[in-house]
Amino acid sequence: MTATRDDASERDAADGLVVWRDEFVIDPDGPIYLDGNSLGRLPKRTRARLAQVIDDDWGRDLVGSWEHWVDLPAQVGDLLGASLLLARGGEVVMGDSTTVCLYKLASAALAARPGAIVTDAANFPTDRYVLAGLAEATGRRLVQMDCDAVDGPEADAVAQACTDAGEVALVSLSHVSYRSGALCDMPAITDAAHAAGALTLWDLCHSVGAVEVDLTSAGADLAVGCTYKYVNGGPGSPAFMYVRAELQDELHQPIWGWFAQRDQFAMGPAHDPAPGITAFLSGTPPILGLVAAEEGVRLLDLAGMAAVRAKSECLTAYAVELFDEWLAPIGASLGTPRDPRRRGAHVSIRHPDAERLCALLQEGGVVTDFRTPDSIRFGMPPLYVRFVDVFDAFDALRALLAG
Numbered sequence: 456m457t458a459t460r461d462d463a464s465e466r467d468a469a470d471g472l473v474v475w476r477d478e479f480v481i482d483p484d485g486p487i488y489l490d491g492n493s494l495g496r497l498p499k500r501t502r503a504r505l506a507q508v509i510d511d512d513w514g515r516d517l518v519g520s521w522e523h524w525v526d527l528p529a530q531v532g533d534l535l536g537a538s539l540l541l542a543r544g545g546e547v548v549m550g551d552s553t554t555v556c557l558y559k560l561a562s563a564a565l566a567a568r569p570g571a572i573v574t575d576a577a578n579f580p581t582d583r584y585v586l587a588g589l590a591e592a593t594g595r596r597l598v599q600m601d602c603d604a605v606d607g608p609e610a611d612a613v614a615q616a617c618t619d620a621g622e623v624a625l626v627s628l629s630h631v632s633y634r635s636g637a638l639c640d641m642p643a644i645t646d647a648a649h650a651a652g653a654l655t656l657w658d659l660c661h662s663v664g665a666v667e668v669d670l671t672s673a674g675a676d677l678a679v680g681c682t683y684k685y686v687n688g689g690p691g692s693p694a695f696m697y698v699r700a701e702l703q704d705e706l707h708q709p710i711w712g713w714f715a716q717r718d719q720f721a722m723g724p725a726h727d728p729a730p731g732i733t734a735f736l737s738g739t740p741p742i743l744g745l746v747a748a749e750e751g752v753r754l755l756d757l758a759g760m761a762a763v764r765a766k767s768e769c770l771t772a773y774a775v776e777l778f779d780e781w782l783a784p785i786g787a788s789l790g791t792p793r794d795p796r797r798r799g800a801h802v803s804i805r806h807p808d809a810e811r812l813c814a815l816l817q818e819g820g821v822v823t824d825f826r827t828p829d830s831i832r833f834g835m836p837p838l839y840v841r842f843v844d845v846f847d848a849f850d851a852l853r854a855l856l857a858g
């Protein structure tokens with residue numbers, strides 16, 4: 456093909472999701488924003504909802520609002536679980552940051568199973584650090600698999616790592632790699648982990664709201680993920696925890712707070728956790744971030760994850776076409792799997808000069824981000840990114856590389 460901007464505009468005209476862009480606060484003269492995989496844009500409904508919660512619930516009703524606020528972590532968790540993860544009711548709850556949620560669920564898994572922890576050496580830093588800290592605190596081995604930099608962890612490699620480790624308590628991986636965007640085969644890896652006697656803990660930060668996730672049919676045990684990337688919940692909006700229903704009685708998380716208590720306001724002498732997913736809570740939830748996350752989930756639910764994923768595959772495929780035509784011949788390489796079913800919603804372009812190129816893109820009005828050692832990530836959340844945005848961003852990178 457010979458790429459033209461008209462062709463990109465035609466793709467936008469044919470896009471059924473293009474109407475959702477109007478739901479977001481976007482400055483028409485602002486930069487091209489391809490970093491929604493770090494911080495999603497602000498939905499207009501969220502601004503209105505936050506103003507209402509601030510003025511009415513907080514400003515007017517004050518402490519009385521806790522009567523309904525107290526149920527929000529489970530309510531929003533159920534909504535997010537049903538629409539974005541295909542979880543069953545009572546399996547998802549909104550918690551603290553992803554880092555803290557990961558710590559809590561990994562601790563619970565280690566307390567329930569003997570043996571090593573298996574992860575990917577290229578996993579997100581906070582995951583590797585939390586798992587290393589837990590390995591040290593509990594005297595476990597932390598096995599860090601060396602996987603292909605583009606394709607990420609495969610089921611065979613996980614099975615082999617488990618065999619080599621002997622006894623394995625926990626396999627913890629990112630479902631979509633933050634650097635390459637590689638999408639793991641969750642059912643196959645879960646089967647491999649279960650065959651080794653391990654529990655699985657999935658980090659869904661780059662999956663939730665970006666790809667269709669089916670935790671139930673994958674047989675996943677545990678999962679966490681944030682809501683400020685593809686869910687558009689805003690900076691510091693709370694993460695979620697998923698605990699498969701069949702495991703909720705067996706697993707016990709380590710931060711015994713009063714929000715997990717069976718009768719919170721009895722102020723009793725001893726920790727007596729409520730049944731079910733509530734036992735995984737700890738302290739006071741961040742209400743403003745929580746309602747913002749709820750609005751973000753609703754928006755994705757209205758648009759429909761099947762349609763979101765379908766457009767996402769087209770956007771990333773278009774980026775790969777532009778890469779092949781423009782960038783491959785002049786020294787860049789593709790850092791993301793070519794098969795759309797094996798990648799999430801961003802495309803990484805690798806180049807030895809990536810860090811400088813990323814800064815130059817930003818100066819030219821294209822916001823992407825750099826990830827060590829050599830990747831520029833082009834994040835394309837389908838609710839607000841257009842094909843012309845992808846065209847313009849890749850055109851800008853082509854000009855920089857040619858210049």
Ligand SMILES: *Cc1c(COP(=O)(O)O)cnc(C)c1O
Nearest residue numbers: 552553554579629633658660681
């Ligand atoms: C963004 C991200 C996080 C962020 O963790 P926080 O506790 O919210 O800082 C964790 N894991 C992965 C895979 C991420 O992409």
